[in-house]
Amino acid sequence: MLIGNAIVYASLAMIAMNGEGFPSVLDGVVWLTVALTIVGRRVDITRFAGKTASGEPATLAHWRRYAITVVSLTALASVLAHVIGGSPAS
Secondary structure, three states, X not given: OHHHHHHHHHHHHXXXXXXXXXXXXXXXXXXXXXXXXXXXXXXXXXXXXXXXXXXXXXXXXXXXXXXHHHHHHHHHHHHHHHHHHOOOOO
């Protein structure tokens, strides 16, 4: 998840700094990375007994909350990155 988040943050920063239009290749990178981190977390929970940040066994309820949070925050961050970069997100 750490690497995935770093890729998302870097891509959004590049969108904001370079004024990338929407949609751009970097938007594709962002959403592909988000999808892969969500799938990766599900595999971690279902196959490898993934844990929560507090060390408890993670459940699919935790995964659903994670997925909703990641998608929602990434969508908001994407809109902000495009606005900051001067290209409104559709």
